[in-house]
Amino acid sequence: MSITREKIIELGESLIRSKGYNAFSYQDISSELGIKNAAVHYYFPTKENLGTSIVRTNIQRFEEMTGNMNSRGFDEWHQLETFIKIYTKSHREQKLCIVGSLGPDINTLSETTQAELRKMSEIILKWLTDTLSNGREKALFSFKEEPQLKALLIISSLIASLQLARLINKIEYKSFCMAIMEDLRPQKRGDVELDK
């Protein structure tokens, strides 16, 4: 594969996750990479094309990650920890995740990019649903909601907290993520609060 092509995808993703899809231009990419506008069009004829490729790359990356975790025998707790690390890394970079940045722009994306984004969301939701479900069966997790609903609650929290962390300084992202993990921990001893 072409190295320029890969750089365009990487930079495009970065721009989407920090400025949003409708705020970045081919100029942003070409000037940053020291090439001309038309060179970007050489690899990605249209912006829709680039957007779709970026989402596809992210789907691929996600599936590689979950595949790796399975083949390495990570248990569900470990898998969830690894998944959440994606978000803490995004937070350090002051960026959103792809779903959280493209989601609000869904109505302005082409049909194909929309479809790819929906696909990505569903893949992530399905993975987390299955992971929670399996983890609960093994007593690694404890929660009372349906796994899909719980998955949705967790994903939503992760997505929007990245957005909110850029708005409100006093947010401690780490403790936020730890609260999500803690909530799932079993042996809660009846959920009774100790007096203070």
Place this chain on the structure above:
Amino acid sequence: MSITREKIIELGESLIRSKGYNAFSYQDISSELGIKNAAVHYYFPTKENLGTSIVRTNIQRFEEMTGNMNSRGFDEWHQLETFIKIYTKSHREQKLCIVGSLGPDINTLSETTQAELRKMSEIILKWLTDTLSNGREKALFSFKEEPQLKALLIISSLIASLQLARLINKIEYKSFCMAIMEDLRPQKRGDVELDK
């Protein structure tokens, strides 16, 4: 106040919440209202100006709502229910909330609009933190996290679930919101699951 001015704010807000800030134009507004481009500039010289006014209007509306609830003596449970209804209404309209739609675009907004958006986020977070805190003292709510952390978890869930609901059809928004309320309900009988 001018009725045209109000219509512009209302329509601008609607456009932001469905297409995003960087995807809507003065043309969108003028053509919809049957006026000319320059007429919008007459009321709001710049787009930054319009954006800031829209956020300010939302802050005002939120503070009126919480003020009303307090003066009418709503208890904390009732207040939270009313707050969540804002989001179920947004969901029915297939729109995001202002924070959820402008948040991802924060880096492309003017300093003043940014400041106003941050202010709005902080006002909402503070209100929910206080409501959760007071409600727990009265034993209307039960949760083990710090009130601010719990508030953040709930707000994040609400914001991003609006985004995700437009991506994934199978999401039942109502049960999602109910799960958030249920999670706060006291007398959980030790949080032990019944065998199935």
Place this chain on the structure above:
DNA sequence: TTGCGAACTTACTTAGTAGTAAGTATATTT
């Protein structure tokens, strides 16, 4: 009735956007 301000329109500028057609340099194959 005249003057004036509010609420616009007309007609424009400037700047940035995606996108394209045609050309060029370089490396690789035939």
Place this chain on the structure above:
DNA sequence: AAATATACTTACTACTAAGTAAGTTCGCAA
């Protein structure tokens, strides 16, 4: 050596965006 493909650049088109200056209409106050 000639042909071809890759990876671009040059130079542009068409369009849309925000924003502005100057003019118009109309109701109301002096």
